[in-house]
Amino acid sequence: xPFSIIAGHERIIGILRRTLAAKRTAHAYLFDGPEGCxxxxxxxxxxxxxxxxxxxxxxxxxxxxxxxxxxxPDLHLLEPDGAFIKIDQVRALQRELSLRxxxxxxxxxxxxxxxxxxxxAGNALLKTLEEPPGNALLILLSANPDGVLxxxxxxxxxxxxxxxxxxxxxxxxxxxxxxxxxxxxAASLAAGSLGKALELCSVETLGxxxxxxxxxxxxxxxxxxxxxxxxxxxxxxxxxxxxxxDLLTAFLRDVLIVQAGSDHVVNLDLLELTRxxxxxxxxxxxxxxxxxxxxxxxxxxxxxxxxxxxxxxxxRLVA
Ligand SMILES: [Zn+2]
Numbered sequence: 001x002p003f004s005i006i007a008g009h010e011r012i013i014g015i016l017r018r019t020l021a022a023k024r025t026a027h028a029y030l031f032d033g034p035e036g037c038x039x040x041x042x043x044x045x046x047x048x049x050x051x052x053x054x055x056x057x058x059x060x061x062x063x064x065x066x067x068x069x070x071x072x073p074d075l076h077l078l079e080p081d082g083a084f085i086k087i088d089q090v091r092a093l094q095r096e097l098s099l100r101x102x103x104x105x106x107x108x109x110x111x112x113x114x115x116x117x118x119x120x121a122g123n124a125l126l127k128t129l130e131e132p133p134g135n136a137l138l139i140l141l142s143a144n145p146d147g148v149l150x151x152x153x154x155x156x157x158x159x160x161x162x163x164x165x166x167x168x169x170x171x172x173x174x175x176x177x178x179x180x181x182x183x184x185x186a187a188s189l190a191a192g193s194l195g196k197a198l199e200l201c202s203v204e205t206l207g208x209x210x211x212x213x214x215x216x217x218x219x220x221x222x223x224x225x226x227x228x229x230x231x232x233x234x235x236x237x238x239x240x241x242x243x244x245x246d247l248l249t250a251f252l253r254d255v256l257i258v259q260a261g262s263d264h265v266v267n268l269d270l271l272e273l274t275r276x277x278x279x280x281x282x283x284x285x286x287x288x289x290x291x292x293x294x295x296x297x298x299x300x301x302x303x304x305x306x307x308x309x310x311x312x313x314x315x316r317l318v319a
Contacts, residue, residue, distance in 0.1 A: 001068060002057040003045045007172040007194055008164045009038055015159075016046055021055050026157040028129045028138040030114060032145035033161025036195025042161070043110050043139040044068065047075055050137060051104040063104065074104035078111045084118040085111070090125050097128065097136045107136045114140035115147030122149040129155040163192025173197055181269075188266045189250050200243065209247050210270055216248070217277065219318045227314050235307040242300065245293050251277075252293075255286050292316040 003013045019025050029046075031039040048057025048064045051072065057064045066072035076096055081089055093109055101107050117125070129152065132138060140156055142148050164172075166187045172194055173183035178201050190197035219227045234241055251274065254265035258278040265274055277286075296313040300306060 001041055001045055002048055002059040002064070003042075004056065005059070006038060006041055006045055008168045009042060009161060012042065012159055012161065013045075016042075017049075017055065020046075020049055025050070025137065027132050027136075028140065028156040029159055030140045030142065030145065030148065030153060030156035031159045031161060032142045032148075034163045034191075034193060035143045036190070036193030036197075037161050037163050038194060039141045039143075039161050040110070040112070043141060046139065047072075047108050047110070047137075050106065050108065051075075072104065073102040074107045076107065076109040078109055080113050080116045084116055085113070085121050086118055087121040087124050090121045090128075094124075094128055094133075098133045100134065106134060109136065109138050111138065111140045114142040114152065115144040117149055117152065119149065122152050126151055126155060164194055166192065169194050169197050173201060185267070185269070189246060196246075199239075209244075210273065212244065213248070213251055213270070213273060216314070216317070219314060221315065221319055227318065228311065231307060231310045231314055235310045238300070238306050241306055241310060242297070245297050245300075249290060249293050252286050252290050255281065256283060259283050259286070289317050 003017060006013060029043075031043060033039055044067055045057060048059065048067045049055060051063045051067060051074070052058055052061060057067070059068075063072065067075055070077065076093060078085060078089060078093055097107050097109065099107075128136075129138060138156075140148070140152070145153070145158075169190055169192065170183045170187035173186060174180055176198075178186070182201055183197075186197040186200040189200055215230060219230060221227070234244060250266050251270060254267050254270070254274045255277045257263075257265050258271075258274050263271070265271060267274065281289075292313055296309050299309045299312075
């Protein structure tokens with residue numbers, strides 16, 4: 001995807017274009033910013049531009065297409081193998097970068113989750129960041145720049161991305177053929193992440209969520225079998241559980257808004273259900289539920305058994 005069709009980030013793209021035109025591209029960049037805001041897409045656009053004609057990618061030539069499909073022989077991708085980026089991976093990358101490029105003017109490596117270098121692997125990369133062989137370009141990505149080793153950070157040119165405006169996300173979704181109402185809703189739930197918004201639209205979560213939330217609030221400890229069945233069904237897909245947790249949090253926030261006497265809710269189509277829960281649950285309980293959801297999310301990030309985390313959460317929510 002060339003620079004010209006990236007959503008938002010005009011300032012960053014302007015800077016990258018100018019440095020390309022002046023042939024003053026850095027050896028190593030660190031793109032940091034929230035998950036799903038467009039760091040990787042912008043990195044690929046930069047690669048298209050460098051490989052295609054030096055200022056902007058056309059998006060159509062064989063080179064641009066191979067970059068977009070992640071099939072270009074001179075584009076290397078590195079991401080953690082398990083919890084860390086390991087030293088063997090760095091050595092393998094260095095061997096690749098030391099070879100002559102096959103068809104592009106230089107070799108490029110995009111390193112995802114650059115906050116997850118094993119310290120030894122990070123140290124091994126320092127020399128490459130300072131003097132990449134054959135003018136190679138390294139683009140590091142991270143949603144957690146404080147976690148990037150200081151020695152790595154100091155050798156990269158930092159580019160700070162911010163979350164996209166809700167309006168930008170919604171417009172982009174519509175431009176990609178998503179119905180306006182769905183786009184607006186997904187954008188409002190996605191907290192500035194186009195990636196997350198697309199996920200919300202693609203899994204058809206939005207349509208089914210009213211039913212899911214209805215079901216959830218009809219569960220009770222008296223009929224624990226139903227609760228476990230609900231949990232079992234959902235926990236088959238960890239991604240879906242994460243999405244449900246996001247939706248639930250947004251819904252409960254709406255319940256608090258209604259309780260405070262306003263109708264400015266995110267989930268406008270769930271207003272009736274929101275009002276019902278607002279009348280049924282005291283605010284202290286709603287806030288406690290939001291806390292339980294945050295705890296479940298943390299547990300899942302620590303790789304706790306999904307089913308167990310969900311069972312626990314549901315029992316807390318309906319108790
Ligand atoms: Zn091209």
